[in-house]
Amino acid sequence: MSPVMLDLFLRSIWETLLMTGASGIISLVAGLPLGLALVATGRGGIAENVWVNRVLGAIINGFRSVPFIILLVALIPVTRLIVGTSLGTWAAVVPLSIAATPYYARIAEVSLREVDRGLIEAARAMGGNRWTIIREVLVPEALPGLVAGFTVTLVTLVGASAMAGAIGAGGLGDLAIRYGYQRFETTVMIAVVAVLIVLVCGIQWIGDRIVATLDHRKA
Template sequence: MTPVLFDLLLRSVWETLLMTFAAGLISLIAGLPLGLALVATDRGGIAENLSVNRLAGAIVNGFRSVPFIILLVALIPVTRLIVGTALGTAAAIVPLAIAATPYYARIAEVSLREVDRGLIEAVRAMGGNRWTIIREVLVPEALPGIVAGFTVTLVTLIGASAMAGAIGAGGLGDLAIRYGYQRFETSVMVAVVVVLIAIVCGIQWLGDRLVERIDHRA
């Protein structure tokens, strides 16, 4: 690999990490409250409201059912409105975040549903309100699953960011297509695959270690 291609590889790694973690952070900030809302408003929840629950569930399922490459193209007007362009790393963060938020919301919902209802009832019996239950019971008890789900979301975003490279988002996917595939640079394609594997393994390892540290049941 020439020095020029190596510099392109380093820049692409940075762009991929930027897209992944920026979109992941947005999905965490927006997806966790959405997951909490899905659990709280469900039948028997701490803020039961089936109409709101069904509406939120329909919106989440609607976004999750659209393949990412289609969503990427469909959101181009929204991306231009927010970022000012539909090309580049910053533009790719918008559809990545919108796709990851409902995905992570469902993962967080599963973890939150596994919290022992006996603990919730105990806090209620002691006069705890909804926010107390969320702050003192739901989130702390589900935290290992929430972190593990966020790790899975980040890994999924890496694959999605590579797909976004097909329409000019930059990153490792763009490098693999433009140089590895179109210019038959086998060394570039191999390097991209190796780097992607290393990033995924690194994120998964860090996520697993963090889960072990915060899981009081272990």
């Protein structure tokens, strides 16, 4: 691999990490509250409101049902409005975040629903308000599942960021398309695939180690 290609390769790895990390953080910050809202407003929840729950669930399902490649194109006007361009790494963060947020919200909802209702009722009996129950019971008890779900979300974002390369988002996907596919440079394609595998395995390994540390049930 030539020095120029090596430099391009390293820059592509950085762009992929940047897209994955930025959109991952946004999906966590926005998706966790949505997951909490779904659980809290569901039947028997601490803030039961069936209509709010249904509307929120419908909106989340609506975004989740759109294939990512279509969402990429459909959100081009929104992306231009937010970052001023529809090309480049930061432009890809917008659709990646919008796609990952409802995805993580549903994963968070599943983890939060697995919290023992006895603990919630005990907190209520001791006079805990909604915020106290969320802060002291729901999130701490569901933390291993929330971290595991976030790990899965990051892994999904790695693949989605590669797909975003199809519309000029940069990163490893763009490198694979422009050089590995269009210029028939097999070594570049193989190198990109190898790096993506290592990246995904690394993220999963770190996530698994954190979950094992947090899961007091296995202690």
